[in-house]
Amino acid sequence: MTGLRSYVDSDENSKIIHGDCLQALHLVDDASVDLVFADPPYNIGKQFGDFKDSWETDAAYASWCESWLALCIRKLKRSGSLFVMSSTQAIPYLDIWLRSRIEVRSRIVWHYDSSGVQAKSRFGSMYEPILHCVKDPQESVFNADDIKVEARTGAVRKLIDYRKDVPEPYSTTKVPGNVWYFPRVRYRMPEYENHPTQKPEALLERIIRTSTNAGDLVLDPFGGSFTTCAVAKRLGRRSIGIEAQEEYVKIGLRRLGIATHLDGKELVAPAKNTERRNANGVKSFLIKDPDAQGALFRA
Numbered sequence: 669m670t671g672l673r674s675y676v677d678s679d680e681n682s683k684i685i686h687g688d689c690l691q692a693l694h695l696v697d698d699a700s701v702d703l704v705f706a707d708p709p710y711n712i713g714k715q716f717g718d719f720k721d722s723w724e725t726d727a728a729y730a731s732w733c734e735s736w737l738a739l740c741i742r743k744l745k746r747s748g749s750l751f752v753m754s755s756t757q758a759i760p761y762l763d764i765w766l767r768s769r770i771e772v773r774s775r776i777v778w779h780y781d782s783s784g785v786q787a788k789s790r791f792g793s794m795y796e797p798i799l800h801c802v803k804d805p806q807e808s809v810f811n812a813d814d815i816k817v818e819a820r821t822g823a824v825r826k827l828i829d830y831r832k833d834v835p836e837p838y839s840t841t842k843v844p845g846n847v848w849y850f851p852r853v854r855y856r857m858p859e860y861e862n863h864p865t866q867k868p869e870a871l872l873e874r875i876i877r878t879s880t881n882a883g884d885l886v887l888d889p890f891g892g893s894f895t896t897c898a899v900a901k902r903l904g905r906r907s908i909g910i911e912a913q914e915e916y917v918k919i920g921l922r923r924l925g926i927a928t929h930l931d932g933k934e935l936v937a938p939a940k941n942t943e944r945r946n947a948n949g950v951k952s953f954l955i956k957d958p959d960a961q962g963a964l965f966r967a
């Protein structure tokens with residue numbers, strides 16, 4: 669295997685492989701992984717380091733995705749789960765290919781707040797699709813109790829379920845539906861890293877809690893800023909993250925506490941300016957809003 673470099677933390681629970689996932693996935697044992705979270709380039713022309721996220725045709729992009737998806741499925745245990753993201757226009761190709769190889773259990777919409785730029789000639793893009801797949805529906809892990817959210821009925825008084833033999837109040841919590849609202853990662857948030865498509869920790873937390881238990885192994889073939897591995901570590905899971913660009917591998921090494929230096933250079937978090945002045949020169953500082961899932965607001 670050429671051009672691959674691996675790094676592990678001292679307790680060997682978090683591993684990073686620097687290289688192309690089509691090569692690096694061969695270093696992962698077959699049937700060893702509990703959860704794969706794959707957030708590949710979407711074929712929408714983004715720049716990731718020296719890599720331009722653009723394929724000649726939709727078919728060429730789908731065919732590339734199929735090669736790493738086939739490997740990911742092979743790495744999953746029988747009880748394992750696969751969450752795959754892509755663009756709204758590309759996900760149907762992946763859905764059709766996947767459903768003859770693995771069970772697509774849920775089609776999730778990650779809905780978020782609008783960016784500053786507003787669409788003028790079409791409906792603005794406010795979501796990204798996620799496919800939730802399981803290898804064997806009888807054996808797969810789904811930790812319903814670990815991900816419950818408040819069940820809002822809209823009623824002022826407690827609603828009673830009279831269909832039960834002994835009527836009882838409706839449950840106040842429920843498993844979330846398939847439309848998930850999480851704010852996108854913004855510059856001012858503490859979790860922000862210098863990566864163009866960083867996913868929110870809250871999104872990964874729900875996915876990891878749903879499909880794994882403590883000590884399980886999580887695999888992310890497109891590590892990016894290594895959100896998946898960072899959340900896996902915080903939740904006591906093991907992880908393997910793969911990333912082709914060295915500048916993002918450096919983020920992962922620091923974020924996972926694997927290294928403080930690489931090739932003699934210190935790995936530092938993005939320096940952020942948390943002070944702003946308004947047009948009159950009055951200072952405002954950013955403080956954490958406890959109700960805004962990690963978002964910051966001005967005081």
Ligand SMILES: C[S@@+](CC[C@H](N)C(=O)[O-])C[C@H]1O[C@@H](n2cnc3c(N)ncnc32)[C@H](O)[C@@H]1O
Pocket residue numbers: 687688689690707708709710716717719863865866867868889890891892893894895896910911912913916
């Ligand atoms: C959509 S981003 C992942 C973002 C990540 N989920 C996060 O929260 O930061 C896709 C990543 O895949 C990387 N990548 C692109 N092609 C790759 C390949 N063939 N093998 C491994 N990584 C690749 C890109 O450099 C980019 O960082």
